[in-house]
Amino acid sequence: MPDTHALKVRDLAYHAAGRPLLQDICLDLPASRVSALLGPNGAGKTTLLRLLAGLAAPSRGAARLAGQCVSRMDARRRARLIAWVPQHLPADIPLTAGEFVALGRMPHQGAFARPSPADKTATQEALAIVEMEAHAAKRLDALSGGERQRVAIARALAQQAPVILLDEPTNHLDLRHQHRLQLLLRELAAQGKTVVQVLHDLALAAEYADQAALLNAGRLEAAGNAREVLTPERLLAVYRWPVRLAHPPRQARAA
Ligand SMILES: Nc1ncnc2c1ncn2[C@@H]1O[C@H](COP(=O)(O)OP(=O)(O)OP(=O)(O)O)[C@@H](O)[C@H]1O
Structure with missing residues (x-):
């Protein structure tokens, strides 16, 4: 399968407030993979995800999509290519859930155009996928944390971008929605999308991710096939806590 929507990070460093937050990062994030x-x-996970999204520019090196630096892309082109799900969606945005999800269609619309039937369908479908269609008319500040998280995911789905970046997307979700989201992300990858998520739950990562990148103090400790990266020895060294994953990584189960 052509890998035109793979993200490639080369020799990337990022400094803020006079200190390095990321150093010497080289990483391939392929299409059709989670x-x-x-x-x-x-460790620098959110910082790296923001650089992948083009929300900040690296101090050195680059994150490239289809050969182009994401930080130098025109904002509209970037929004067509990359969907972003933040760690927390502020409650004080004065919009309903439906209006907020519809914002995901903006990169596809003309400056003063009204939403097309295709925009409306994409918004409805995205709300339905996260089981939020019944809450479409509710304001964001009238939703629970998990419901707001699902609305943020729906906005990214409505955007229909080939790359989707998610920062701790399971944070506020109950068990069923955590697993439903992970299955959805696998489905998106099966459709050819590049899916990258920051996760704290190593069991979820082992169960659903194809690839893993393990960061520690701003450096990449290991990256590649999740099964090979998530070894007890490496996890003990990085997390300074013994970890033995109950679920074998999916490549091991598939074998
Ligand atoms: N704008 C900033 N200025 C200075 N330091 C920052 C800035 N943003 C993040 N940091 C620092 O950079 C480091 C990495 O932050 P980052 O949010 O990327 O970590 P993370 O791995 O996502 O952590 P967590 O798991 O706690 O969410 C932290 O020490 C943080 O305090």
Whole structure:
């Protein structure tokens, strides 16, 4: 399968407030795969995801999509290519869930155009996928944390971008919605999308991710096939806590 929507990170470094937050990152995040960015608090996962989304520019090196630096892409082109699900969706955005999800269609619309039937269908379908269609008329501040999280995911789905980046998307979700989301992400990858998520739940990563990248103190400790990356020895060294994953990584189960 052609890998035109793979993200390629080369020799990337990022500094803020006079200190390096990321150094020497080289990483391939292929299309048609679910990749998990893992590591302890403060390792640099969100910072790396923001650089992949083009929300910040690297101090050195580059994150490229289809050969182009994401930080230098025109914002509209970037929004057509990359959908972003933040860690927390603020409750004080004065929109209903339906209006917020419809924002995902903006990169596909003309400046003053009204939403097309295709835009409306994409919005409805995205709400239905996350089981939020019954809440479409509710304001965001009238939703629970998990419901708001599902609305943020729906906006990214409505965007229909080939790359989807998610920062701890299972954070506020109950068990069923965590697993439903992971199955959805696998389905999106099977359709050819590049799916990259920051996760703290190593069992979920082992169960659903194809690829894993393990960050520690701003450096990439290991990356590649999830089964090979998530070894007890490496996890003990990075998390400084013994971890033995109950679920074998999916490549092991598939074998
Ligand atoms: N704008 C900033 N200025 C200075 N330091 C920052 C900035 N943003 C993040 N940091 C620091 O960079 C480090 C990495 O932060 P980041 O949010 O990427 O970590 P993370 O791996 O996502 O952590 P967590 O699991 O706790 O969410 C942290 O030590 C954080 O305090």
